[in-house]
């Protein structure tokens with residue numbers, strides 16, 4: 188065995204409570220890392236009970252004393268009486284490790300046995316289910332089966348033994364929620380989890396200690412890797428590759444590449460009113476479709492919950508039925524599920540959502556409110572009722588991600604219905620602000636629809652100089668969420684100003700400590716010129732950095748043909764894609780249009796929104812038919828094709844939290860001309876012709892004249908400095924705009940929320 192030098196690692200010691208956990212530092216020759224050994228409490232030589240639940244070898248704890256000097260004889264440091272500091276501590280450490288290893292092996296054997304029993308039980312349940320017409324979930328495929336155990340393994344890793352649906356008696360009156368006991372009792376998966384925990388507890392394996400707040404997948408699975416009796420034989424790789432197969436042997440792939448999230452693996456449920464590819468009105472849908480996949484790639488167990496607006500092909504009815512009260516009316520919901528790209532997509536089905544895919548936020552104020560109340564009430568209980576891959580998520584080690592005002596009731600329900608009553612104690616909720624301009628405002632009497640205890644009213648109250656005191660859902664969400672994220676650093680700053688906070692800046696400033704900006708990413712499968720499915724027909728083509736010039740020219744010609752514009756390669760296409768409203772600065776484009784059409788330029792605009800602006804697009808097209816196209820409508824295909832075929836993308840937004848279109852444009856080598864605001868300021872660096880740096884043109888005041896200046900410089904470069912232009916395109920394409928970086932930052936926020944009390 189090669190000596191790796193000594194390091195320190197922590198052994199959590201305790202008997203009962205979290206507060207009494209004491210940490211002891213013991214030397215070990217291992218590289219700094221994290222090890223966990225799960226099982227019963229065990230000894231230390233000083234009579235202190237050592238919990239086998241967590242051996243930590245954190246980075247930065249390396250101590251070269253002791254082992255190097257005395258062949259693994261090292262001092263034990265720690266607090267409290269009986270913490271040995273004397274000569275035979277190396278032996279003590281050895282002995283403890285041996286005891287630990289021995290006990291781990293016993294636990295392993297017991298857990299293997301239990302997992303086998305669970306599998307048998309699952310098969311039984313599965314056969315019962317398949318004979319039930321009501322329940323359509325297919326748990327018999329081998330993939331699902333694998334996942335079941337993977338999930339089970341992960342579930343067992345979660346804290347506090349909370350992998351059970353609370354009995355009805357635990358549910359609070361305040362929730363006013365009706366439970367369909369019949370279906371609940373029929374939920375085999377819930378029982379599977381509860382049974383598994385029961386069995387594990389019976390076996391003495393301490394999988395659910397309330398005093399251990401956050402054991403993770405790694406922590407539970409690590410003991411399987413301790414294969415040898417002796418201290419010396421603890422291999423570095425065993426600890427590094429902390430995961431196992433059902434038979435207890437280390438799983439190959441996983442052993443080689445542990446989850447990127449490491450010990451921070453969480454159960455995450457993102458709840459949103461829209462989710463790509465099933466529903467989308469704007470950037471929120473894109474985020475809900477892509478961020479969860481990036482989090483899943485980091486090793487988290489991730490679910491998305493969204494309404495089922497249409498008859499989607501992939502998601503299948505799980506056969507679970509629940510009833511919730513909305514405005515005094517009982518509404519039954521069912522749950523549809525699809526497992527795609529490592530994410531559980533769960534759709535809440537109710538007639539209230541049907542056929543709304545093209546009008547998600549349509550109807551009057553109360554209609555929308557009722558839909559969002561139902562979505563949030565159902566979503567907060569999804570971790571108990573909806574078995575994904577056979578196992579519910581459970582409410583321990585769980586963080587919700589709510590998005591915008593539509594789901595801002597989620598943290599409020601979590602608190603009012605559960606956490607105030609000692610339930611879901613370990614569940615957290617992070618609220619993401621995509622656009623503060625929409626807040627779920629209404630008169631104070633709207634509080635009635637929220638269905639909350641009277642004393643919650645104050646959370647919703649907001650005084651507004653325009654409308655006086657009113658009911659504001661975003662306000663309550665911001666006040667109750669454990670953490671708040673917004674989609675860029677620039678916007679995080681703007682939100683705190685009276686101009687950018689839209690009346691909520693006071694609350695945001697009060698809660699500044701929990702606000703963080705994280706710039707959105709790009710779904711590089713969906714928005715990537717190399718793979719874009721919308722470029723595979725009608726004369727378009729996929730392209731990459733290597734084929735950029737040829738590919739983009741071909742896409743440009745195809746776009747001109749498709750829209751009936753003159754097909755010319757040397758004319759720049761300037762594009763705009765987005766909602767036609769005040770926020771997007773369409774009035775600036777209107778002001779600049781006379782200047783634009785006076786040049787050898789083609790202008791293409793795609794959008795829907797305000798009727799007067801839609802009419803304006805049509806008018807521009809009529810007046811300048813050889814140069815302008817105004818496509819009024821919502822077409823994802825056209826958005827992709829315009830992004831690929833255009834040379835320049837205009838984003839003159841008055842405020843812009845992030846601006847996904849801009850990120851997409853840069854992925855496709857399309858040069859942005861943007862107003863320096865919010866996320867746009869974060870993501871576009873002004874082109875500098877002297878140093879040949881930057882990615883586009885930025886103007887600092889939302890005025891048509893400023894837009895014209897910036898666009899003029901941009902077009903000048905297009906016409907006269909081809910090398911600089913190609914350099915801009917190359918720099919853009921070479922950026923890493925994927926979600927991976929953002930997902931890692933989200934993970935930090937989620938973990939911070941988890942450990943927050």
Ligand SMILES: Nc1ncnc2c1ncn2[C@@H]1O[C@H](COP(=O)(O)OP(=O)(O)O[C@H]2O[C@H](CO)[C@@H](O)[C@H](O)[C@H]2O)[C@@H](O)[C@H]1O
Nearest residue numbers: 469470471621765766794820821822823826844845846847
């Ligand atoms: N007519 C049309 N046809 C087809 N597709 C269309 C379209 N109009 C818009 N889109 C698409 O909708 C999305 C718009 O996303 P944005 O980020 O620009 O703005 P949005 O204001 O919706 O999102 C809010 O949330 C997102 C996500 O956090 C933030 O980036 C943003 O700043 C914030 O305002 C893009 O995918 C775009 O292609």
